[in-house]
Amino acid sequence: MQSFQPFTLSEHNTLGVPASCPQYFEPANLEEFKLAYAACQGNFYLLGEGSNTLFVDTDTPAIIRPRFLGKSTRDLGDYVLLTVSCGENWHQLVTYCVANGYYGIENLALIPGSVGAAPVQNIGAYGVELSDVVHAVSWFDFAQQKVIELEHSDCQFSYRESIFKNTLQSKGVITQVTFKLSKTFTAKLSYNGLNFEQDNVTAADVMQRVIEIRESKLPDPSKLPNAGSFFKNPIVEQAQYQALIAKYPHMPSYKMNDNTYKLAAGWLIEKAGLKGFRLDGVGVHEKQALVLINYDGMAGNKIVELATIVMNKVDDSFNILLEPEVRFVNHLGLTSMSECQ
Template sequence: MKIQHQFSLQALNSFNINAVTPKIFFPASINELVELSHLHIEQYYVLGEGSNTLFCQQTAPVIIKPSIKGISVEQDEDYFYLSVGCAENWHDLVEYCIEHEIDGLENLALIPGSVGAAPVQNIGAYGVEVERFIDCVSWFDFAKQEVIEFSHNECQFGYRESIFKQQLKSSGVITHVHFKLPKVWQPVLSYQGLNELVPPVSASDVMLKVIQLRQSKLPDPKELANAGSFFKNPVVSATLFSDLQQQYPEMPHYPQKNGQVKLAAGWLIEKSGLKGYRIGDVGVHEKQALVLVNYHKASGQNIAELAHYIQKRVKQKFNILLNTEVRFIGEQGEVTCTEIGSQL
């Protein structure tokens, strides 16, 4: 198995943070994962392409970067079945599907990152979440030293949530994701921007429109280092929402099936006076308040400090605690923004 020591992670995270790991493993097969499990490493972080990860200290923990590749496709009368290695790039998979007339993933085009990370936070965009197409997930469990299949229901998908972020955190690795895509295609065009498309549309038209919309709204991490939406949209009780709405009638809101109300974190940050806020090399993006950026040589700690400051300001103004979508990784493993903030 490929192993590197004292390895800079700068090229492996979209915030461009120069954290160094004492050791990084690149297991490329189940056999190599078994080999790795024999080492009984206690503290480690599983890294995909680092587009949802903030290394907030200069030293990172031991890194496991699974490198299992490959796409296989089967079909029956009604469905395509794809088994995809965790290290495949997500957008490349979307393009591969569209080229092979396997439709469904087009709304999720251009989301950075690996296929293995997609179920972890149940990636979503333009009215679609990936769980819609996930049949099951293959998980290598380090303690059991074997691959376990998690059915769709067992994955416990929610808004930016899954079992892989909760109970299974730090206990294994997703090796493959298995998709089931219906041959009868149902475009999802309800989202603002996509409703401009005039029928009849193809999945390729939708993908191109999604790419165009995303490129016009979000900074490209290759040009301006960032990790997309930094905070999750908060979901609040109907009572809190109704109090807030009296004060802020224009507040964007999305009623949920369970009676709660989802609010727009970007709007809350903007109304807290922080859109375009910059301190040194870190800032809140000028056009998109939900995106924090590293303008040049910010450290992970600088970004964590800004995130904590934003949390504080939004809490003061709206009495809402914003939770991060981005994963905070310190020297000893995962930490929360609040934990980091209380140490600052």
């Protein structure tokens, strides 16, 4: 197993935050994972590709980055069950599926990160969520020291949420994800930019268009370090929605059910006057206000300071408290934003 002590993490988080850990392990399988777990006495942060992680302090606990690789398929006639190890790269999986005629995740192209992290926040984009195609998740439970199979319904998926961020947080590791994918392509074109004719479009066309849209809208973390959407889109109740839409008739919104509406956090930040706002070496992106950029390789606490300004301004302007989508990690491990302020 690859292991280092100490280890610098600046190139292992897409926000480019300088941080280092006392011990770093890259187990290639469950047996190696158990050795790493024992070596750091259960006190570690589980890292994937670091595209949804903010290291708040310059020190972190030990880091375990599972590098389990491999895929296998089971044919079910019209469908295939594709089981993928947690260390595989998400976008490479999307291109593999499109090339092999396994359909359902093409709209999720170019989302950075590992397969193991994808169920944690139920990744989603362009009208598709991971939960649409998850069949089961293999979970190594630390207390029981055994792998448990979680069915789709056990995972408690909702918008950017799952059981892995809640009841099961820090209690185990996702070792594999099994997807149920169709062998027949049905395009999901509900997102505005995907204006194809349903009959003539291929999965490769949809994937390519998604890539083009993403590249035109989102800053590339290798050039402008960022973690994608820093905040979740807030969900408000009918009364608050009615008051806002009366004042801002062009406000983007999505009706969730009879009583709740999802609003666009980026629009709220922009309307609060913070698009392009800079604070020392960090700032709100000039084109997409939902993305915070670490322009000058600043430490994580500077990004917390910026995020706090954004949250306060949106709260003052709209009476809406934004919730970070990014996971916060301090010198002790996973924490919440409020504990860092």
